[in-house]
Amino acid sequence: MEKKLYTVTVFSENHVGLLNQITIIFTRRQLNIETLSVSPSALKGIHKFTITTYTDADTIEKVVKQIDKRVDIIKSYFNTDEDLVYQEIALYKIATDQFLQLGSIEQLIRKYNIRILEMNETCVVLEKTGHYDETQGLFDELSQKLKVLQFIRSGRVAITKSKIERLSDMLASLEDMRPQ
Amino acid sequence: MSNKIKGSEALIKSLLAEGVDTIFGYPGGAIIPTFDALYDYQDKINYILTRHEQGATHSAQGYARVSGKVGVCIVTSGPAATNAITGIGDAMMDSTPMVVIAGQVGSSLLGTDAFQEIDVVGITQPITKWSYQIRSAEEIPSAVARAFYIARSGRPGPVVLDFAKNAQTELVDFKYEKCKFTRGYIPSMPIKQKHIDDAASIINNAKKPLALVGQGVILSNAEKELLSFLEKADIPAASTLLGLSAMPSDFRLNKGFIGMHGNIAPNMKTNECDVLIAIGMRFDDRVTGKLDTYAKQAKVIHIDIDPSEIGKNVAVTAKILGDAKAALCALTEKTEPATHTEWINSFDDFDKLEFDKVIEKELYPKSGDITMGEVVRKVSEATNNNAVLVTDVGQNQMMSARYFRFSQTRSVVTSGGLGTMGFGIPAAIGAKVGAPERTVCMFAGDGGFQMTIQELGTIMQSNIGVKMIVMNNNYLGMVRQWQELFYDKRYSSTPMINPDFNQIADAYRIANRHVSRREDLDDAIAEMLKDDKPFLLVVEVEEQGLVYPMTPAGDTVTNILY
Numbered sequence: 243m244e245k246k247l248y249t250v251t252v253f254s255e256n257h258v259g260l261l262n263q264i265t266i267i268f269t270r271r272q273l274n275i276e277t278l279s280v281s282p283s284a285l286k287g288i289h290k291f292t293i294t295t296y297t298d299a300d301t302i303e304k305v306v307k308q309i310d311k312r313v314d315i316i317k318s319y320f321n322t323d324e325d326l327v328y329q330e331i332a333l334y335k336i337a338t339d340q341f342l343q344l345g346s347i348e349q350l351i352r353k354y355n356i357r358i359l360e361m362n363e364t365c366v367v368l369e370k371t372g373h374y375d376e377t378q379g380l381f382d383e384l385s386q387k388l389k390v391l392q393f394i395r396s397g398r399v400a401i402t403k404s405k406i407e408r409l410s411d412m413l414a415s416l417e418d419m420r421p422q
Numbered sequence: 423m424s425n426k427i428k429g430s431e432a433l434i435k436s437l438l439a440e441g442v443d444t445i446f447g448y449p450g451g452a453i454i455p456t457f458d459a460l461y462d463y464q465d466k467i468n469y470i471l472t473r474h475e476q477g478a479t480h481s482a483q484g485y486a487r488v489s490g491k492v493g494v495c496i497v498t499s500g501p502a503a504t505n506a507i508t509g510i511g512d513a514m515m516d517s518t519p520m521v522v523i524a525g526q527v528g529s530s531l532l533g534t535d536a537f538q539e540i541d542v543v544g545i546t547q548p549i550t551k552w553s554y555q556i557r558s559a560e561e562i563p564s565a566v567a568r569a570f571y572i573a574r575s576g577r578p579g580p581v582v583l584d585f586a587k588n589a590q591t592e593l594v595d596f597k598y599e600k601c602k603f604t605r606g607y608i609p610s611m612p613i614k615q616k617h618i619d620d621a622a623s624i625i626n627n628a629k630k631p632l633a634l635v636g637q638g639v640i641l642s643n644a645e646k647e648l649l650s651f652l653e654k655a656d657i658p659a660a661s662t663l664l665g666l667s668a669m670p671s672d673f674r675l676n677k678g679f680i681g682m683h684g685n686i687a688p689n690m691k692t693n694e695c696d697v698l699i700a701i702g703m704r705f706d707d708r709v710t711g712k713l714d715t716y717a718k719q720a721k722v723i724h725i726d727i728d729p730s731e732i733g734k735n736v737a738v739t740a741k742i743l744g745d746a747k748a749a750l751c752a753l754t755e756k757t758e759p760a761t762h763t764e765w766i767n768s769f770d771d772f773d774k775l776e777f778d779k780v781i782e783k784e785l786y787p788k789s790g791d792i793t794m795g796e797v798v799r800k801v802s803e804a805t806n807n808n809a810v811l812v813t814d815v816g817q818n819q820m821m822s823a824r825y826f827r828f829s830q831t832r833s834v835v836t837s838g839g840l841g842t843m844g845f846g847i848p849a850a851i852g853a854k855v856g857a858p859e860r861t862v863c864m865f866a867g868d869g870g871f872q873m874t875i876q877e878l879g880t881i882m883q884s885n886i887g888v889k890m891i892v893m894n895n896n897y898l899g900m901v902r903q904w905q906e907l908f909y910d911k912r913y914s915s916t917p918m919i920n921p922d923f924n925q926i927a928d929a930y931r932i933a934n935r936h937v938s939r940r941e942d943l944d945d946a947i948a949e950m951l952k953d954d955k956p957f958l959l960v961v962e963v964e965e966q967g968l969v970y971p972m973t974p975a976g977d978t979v980t981n982i983l984y
Binding site: 254255259262263266270303304307308310311313314315316413416417419420421 | 602729
C-alpha cells in the first residue's frame with residue numbers, strides 16, 4: 243500500500259503518562275514519528291497532540307483505533323495534508339557579521355517572509371513559518387551562503403478545513419452518556 | 423474528633439466497597455503497611471499467600487475467569503512488581519479483569535533508584551488497560567474506584583495501581599464513591615440498529631453460514647443468547663480456545679474447536695462457508711493461519727466490543743460494535759428462522775476423517791504407551807464432563823482443549839494469547855477459590871509444571887482442592903513436535919530429566935499417585951476424584967506423541983496435517 247504523510251490528532255485528558263502510551267503504539271508498529279507537538283487545546287483540561295508519520299492508509303487507521311482505545315484518550319483522528327491547514331515554525335541563528343555581509347537581506351526577507359526576532363553584536367535570530375519545504379528552503383539557501391549556527395523547526399500544528407467541529411460534537415455526545 | 427484513617431486501611435475499605443473478598447499476593451517492604459491493615463480484615467477478606475508474585479497474578483486470573491469477578495493481587499515493589507508482569511501481560515492478552523496493587527517506594531524517593539524501586543507505571547503501560555501511581559492517601563478511593571470500573575467494564579483487562587508507601591501511612595478522611603463514568607473511556611457503545619439490519623440481511627441470505635465463538639460470549643454472559651441465535655438461524659458454530667465451554671460440548675450445532683490444532687471440519691468449512699459470523703473473538707493468527715487465504719470466499723460479520731479489533735486482521739463485510747449479549751439479542755430478533763441441514767451434515771465427512779485418522783488412536787489406543795488424549799478424556803468423563811479445565815501451555819493444553827468436554831460455561835482457564843508456561847498450577851488455585859463447589863482439573867506437562875511448582879506450597883498452606891494431572895513425556899513436547907516435523911528431528915534442548923514428582927508432592931503433603939500402565943489409569947482417576955482434597959496424578963505418557971491435526975504456523979487454514 244502507498245505510504246504517505248498522515249497527521250494524527252489526539253485529544254486527551256491532561257494526565258501524566260499519556261504521551262508514552264501514544265508513542266508505544268507507534269513503536270510497536272515500527273513507525274517513525276516525524277513531528278510531534280503537544281499543547282493545551284482550546285478546551286480547558288483537554289490536551290492536543292499533533293503527530294505526523296509516514297505510513298499507509300490501512301496501518302494509520304489501526305494505529306488511531308489503538309490510540310483511541312487507551313483510557314483518558316478522548317478522541318483521535320487522522321488526516322492527510324489535503325484536509326488540513328498546517329504550519330511549522332523555524333528559527334535560524336546566524337553570526338551578525340556574516341549576516342550583514344550577505345548584502346541581499348531585503349530580498350531574502352521579502353522572498354521568505356522572514357521575521358527578525360533578535361539582532362545583537364554577535365548573532366541574528368530569524369523566524370520563518372511555513373510548510374516543511376519552505377522552512378527547509380530558507381535553511382538550504384542560508385547554508386549555501388553562510389554558516390547557520392543553530393536551526394530548529396517545531397512540530398506541525400494543524401487545523402481541519404472541514405465544517406464539522408469533531409471534538410465539540412464528540413464531547414457533547416460523551417456528556418450524553420454520563421449517567422445521571 | 424477526626425475520622426481519619428491510614429491510607430492502607432482506606433485501600434482495604436475501598437476493596438471491600440468493590441465487593442472484593444479474595445486477594446492473592448505476597449508481602450514485602452513497600453507494602454507492609456497494607457498487609458498490616460489487612461490483618462484486621464481477615465474475617466472479610468480471604469488472603470491467599472502464594473509462593474511467587476507470578477503465581478499470585480495467575481491465581482487472580484483463574485479466579486476471575488471462573489467467577490466473572492475481578493481478580494485482585496497485592497504485591498510489593500521492585501522485583502515483586504516485575505514478577506507480576508507475566509500475569510499482567512497474560513490478563514491483557516486474554517481480556518481478564520484483574521487489579522494488581524503493587525507497593526512503591528515513598529513519593530520523596532521516586533526517581534532516585536531507591537531500594538526496590540522500579541518504574542512500574544512505565545513498564546506496565548503497554549500491557550494494561552490502565553496503570554496509575556497513587557502518591558497520596560487522598561487519591562486512594564477514586565483510584566481504586568476507577569481501577570475496578572476499568573478492569574471489569576467493556577473488554578475487561580488488567581489495571582495496575584502503583585501504591586507509594588507514604589500514601590499507605592498518611593491519614594485520610596475516607597469517603598468512597600463508585601466510578602460509573604469517565605470521559606476518556608467508553609466501555610461499550612450502544613448497538614446501532616443499522617449494524618444489526620446489515621448483518622441480519624446477510625445472515626438471512628446465507629446458504630452456508632458458520633459462526634465462530636470467542637471468549638466475548640462468556641465475558642458478556644451471552645451463552646443463552648448465543649444458543650438461541652444459532653438455533654433460530656440453524657447455524658453451525660465452532661469455538662476459539664478461549665471460547666470453549668460457551669456452548670455445551672454436546673450441543674447439536676457445536677462443531678468443535680477451530681485453529682492450529684482444532685477440528686478438521688470447522689477449519690475446512692471456514693474456507694467454504696458463504697457467511698462467517700465472528701462473535702467476541704479477535705482472529706488470532708493461531709485461528710486464521712495465513713490471512714491472505716483465510717475465508718476469502720465468505721462475507722465476514724464481526725461482532726466485538728472493541729472497535730480496534732474490527733478489521734485488525736480480517737477485513738469485514740459488516741460489523742456489530744458492542745456487547746455480545748445485546749448484539750446477539752438484537753440480531754436474533756432480526757434473523758429469520760432457517761434450516762441448513764445439508765450444510766450442517768456436510769461437516770460429518772470431515773468429522774469421520776478426523777476420528778479415523780486422529781481421534782480413535784488418541785482416545786482408544788489398544789497398545790503402546792498411554793496417550794495424552796486418553797488421559798484427558800478419561801478425567802473429563804470421570805467428572806461427568808462437569809469440571810473446570812485448567813491447562814498449562816503446550817501439548818497438554820491442546821490435548822485438553824481437544825478432548826475435555828464441557829456441560830457448563832466458564833469451564834476453561836487457559837493462557838491463550840500469551841501462551842504462558844507455568845500458568846497451570848497457580849491458575850488452578852485461583853479457579854478452585856473462585857468456584858469452590860466445582861471440581862477443578864489442571865493438566866500440565868512436565869515442563870510447565872516445574873515453572874511454577876513452588877505453588878504446591880500455596881496448595882498445601884491454604885488447602886486448595888485442585889486435581890493436578892501431570893502428563894509426563896520427559897520432553898518439552900510441543901517444541902519437540904515442531905522439531906520432529908519442521909526441524910529435521912534435531913531435539914535441541916527439549917529432552918528433560920525430571921525429578922520424582924510424587925516425592926515432591928509427598929514433601930508438600932499432597933496426596934498423589936503415579937501411573938505408567940493403562941490398566942491403572944481409571945482407578946487412579948477415581949482415587950483422585952474421591953474427595954475434594956488436593957491431588958497430584960502423574961501419568962507417564964508416550965514420548966513421541968504428536969498433537970494432530972495441525973495447521974503449520976502461517977499456513978492456509980485448510981492445509982492440515984494429520
